[in-house]
Each structure stands twice: as structure tokens, then as C-alpha cells.
Amino acid sequence: MPTTQEPAGLIRIIHLEDGTEVTLRPIRPEDAAAEWEFVHRLSLHSKYLRFLTSLKDLTPELVVRFTCPDYGREMALVAVTQTAQGEQQIGVARYSILPGTRNCEFAIVVDDHWQGTGLGHELMNALIEIARAHHKLQAMEGITLTENGRMLSLARSLGFKTSVDPDDRQIVLMRRAL
Numbered sequence: 001m002p003t004t005q006e007p008a009g010l011i012r013i014i015h016l017e018d019g020t021e022v023t024l025r026p027i028r029p030e031d032a033a034a035e036w037e038f039v040h041r042l043s044l045h046s047k048y049l050r051f052l053t054s055l056k057d058l059t060p061e062l063v064v065r066f067t068c069p070d071y072g073r074e075m076a077l078v079a080v081t082q083t084a085q086g087e088q089q090i091g092v093a094r095y096s097i098l099p100g101t102r103n104c105e106f107a108i109v110v111d112d113h114w115q116g117t118g119l120g121h122e123l124m125n126a127l128i129e130i131a132r133a134h135h136k137l138q139a140m141e142g143i144t145l146t147e148n149g150r151m152l153s154l155a156r157s158l159g160f161k162t163s164v165d166p167d168d169r170q171i172v173l174m175r176r177a178l
Helices: 029-041 044-051 060-067 119-133 149-157
Strands: 012-015 021-026 074-083 086-097 103-110 139-145 161-164 171-177
Touching: 021 119, 029 060, 029 074, 029 086, 044 103, 074 119, 086 119, 103 119, 119 139, 119 149, 139 149, 149 161, 149 171
Parallel strands: 103 139
Antiparallel strands: 012 021, 021 074, 074 086, 086 103, 139 171, 161 171
């Protein structure tokens, strides 16, 4: 049975390199509209780099899937900031435990306007800490396209080892011990 109750104690306030205050917290079902809007706002290129396919918007089924994680098997953190219109989602990082292992697969995407601000680094550090402490995982892995230089740079700065997928030279495999 899925564990839908949000794990306690995972909310943190961070400050980006320019001093902007951002809240990192587990995603919640009530974030559905913000998640849809966040993905809708991403450039086509950012969507392609994150989802590895052309995507205009999330389907209602994907919105539910992304905002109602089974906290026993996965984690999703959103980065939100306050605007004149209220809270706005500006990034999300998530992992899912790979069945039968103590490893997880991660994904991350940051709003185009917020890329290069240090937000991705903060999100990934928080996700790594949670994978280690909450789920007691041993390794984190992910994939990206060879053209995604920002993701590769971020991964390497966080200690991920990278290698080109021998079956698909357009894909880079990323892995780090936790």
C-alpha cells in the first residue's frame, strides 16, 4: 500500500547565490496546479532535456503521478519562492527506488529563468541527503542527453561518475555512491 503521508522534517529554507530565499519541501497533492504550470512554463528545450522527448504539457495522469508520490518508494522535492501572486514552483528534483535494490534513479529540472543560480545544486544536495537518511540508499543514478552540458556539469560537481551509454551514444549514465 502506498505511503502518501509526507515525511516530517524535510522542509528547509535556502538562500541562492544572489540572496533569494527559496523553500525546498516535499511535493504535495495540492501542488497539482503549480506543477502543471511549472512544466508548462519550461522552454521546449528544457522539457526535452528533462523528459527526453517532445512534450508540451503534462497530462492530468502525470500531474497526479508527480504530485502524489509513494513516500515509501520515492521522494519529490519542489523549490518554491514567493512572488506578488503567491508561491511559485521554480524547480523539482525526485528519485524513485529501483525495485530489488538499495539504489534510486533521479531526475531534476529547474525553471529556465532560475538556471545557473545554484538552485539545481541545492535541490540535488537535499535529495542526496534524503536518499541517504530517509531511505538508507546506497547509490543514486540517472540519465541525461550528451547535449545537456549543464546537467553533466552539475552531476560531476556533486561527485557523480559519468559514462556514455554503450547502447545509445546520445545518452550519458550518471552514478554516485551515497
